[in-house]
Every structure is written in structure tokens, then in C-alpha cells.
Amino acid sequence: MTAITADTVGEVLARTRFGEGGLLPAIIQQEGTKDVLMLGYMDAEALRRTLTEGRVTFWSRSRQEYWRKGDTSGNRQFVRGAALDCDGDALLVTVVQHGPACHTGAHSCFDVDSLEPQLGEADD
Structure with a gap:
């Protein structure tokens, strides 16, 4: 499988089914331990940034702005993998987490x- 690039991210966005308010739930999982760390939401732009920049980007429903985990706290998430579920309406992002999630x-x-x-x- 080849890495998603800025040129191919449109193909992923086309098969993603964004829900209410144009948002996609994103489950964040620790690489290695498989611990479920958190749930956040992404719109198309946050998903594009996550897939092409190597850092997880969310859409803040309360602040109505983009945010990356760790930009203010230092507890950053570095992308190691991503997968849409079978319906294309939820995302699993595997990360290396630095600090608490x-x-x-x-x-x-x-x-x-x-x-x-x-x-x-x-x-049984």
C-alpha cells in the first residue's frame, strides 16, 4: 500500500461518509499497546491534514476551529496508521502518543x- 499524498487524498475523501455537521468520528489508538486513547471529530480538512501531515488534527465542535493534540500541552500524537471502517463513516488512527492523551x-x-x-x- 502506498502512502496517501496531497494528490491522492481526494480519493479517500470521496469514499468517506461524513455525518451530521460534516464530521467524522475518529478513534485514536496507541500503537503497540492498542489502548484506545480518545475520540475526536474531523471534517474533510482535518482528515486531509491528518493523512498528509503526520500529526492528528481535529475539528473542535465547541471552539469551531482546528486543533492538533499537543500544540498547547506538548502531549502530541504522531500518526502511524489510519483506516476507515467498513461503512466509511468512522476512522481509526493509530498513533505514537507523547504524554497523556x-x-x-x-x-x-x-x-x-x-x-x-x-x-x-x-x-461457546
Whole structure:
């Protein structure tokens, strides 16, 4: 597989199904450990930047602006891989994370509020 370039990113954008408000949910996963670090949202431009610049770029729904993890905190994410899901409406980005991923200082945004659901029984 060849790397996505500025010339070929349009092909990816054409098969991406952006949802409400033109946004795509992006799951960020740590390379190696496969820890799920966070969930962010990307519009077409944020996806283009992420795929071609090597740093994860999001669209901030609250601030209505682009942001890259770590530009102010130093806790940066460097892209190691990316994949659309089978429907093209969600993105998985594998990263090397420098510092905590969560704005609370936790390693993962999912370390902050662990729930205790009823566990299901697997049929063997």
C-alpha cells in the first residue's frame, strides 16, 4: 500500500461518509499497546491534514476551529496508521502518543469514568 499524498487524498475523501455537521468520528489508538486513547471529530480538512501531515488534527465542535493534540500541552500524537471502517463513516488512527492523551492528565480519556456494566455470557 502506498502512502496517501496531497494528490491522492481526494480519493479517500470521496469514499468517506461524513455525518451530521460534516464530521467524522475518529478513534485514536496507541500503537503497540492498542489502548484506545480518545475520540475526536474531523471534517474533510482535518482528515486531509491528518493523512498528509503526520500529526492528528481535529475539528473542535465547541471552539469551531482546528486543533492538533499537543500544540498547547506538548502531549502530541504522531500518526502511524489510519483506516476507515467498513461503512466509511468512522476512522481509526493509530498513533505514537507523547504524554497523556486526555486533557485531565489521564493516559486515556477512557480511564477517567470506568463503569461497571452487567457482563454478558459468551456462548461457546
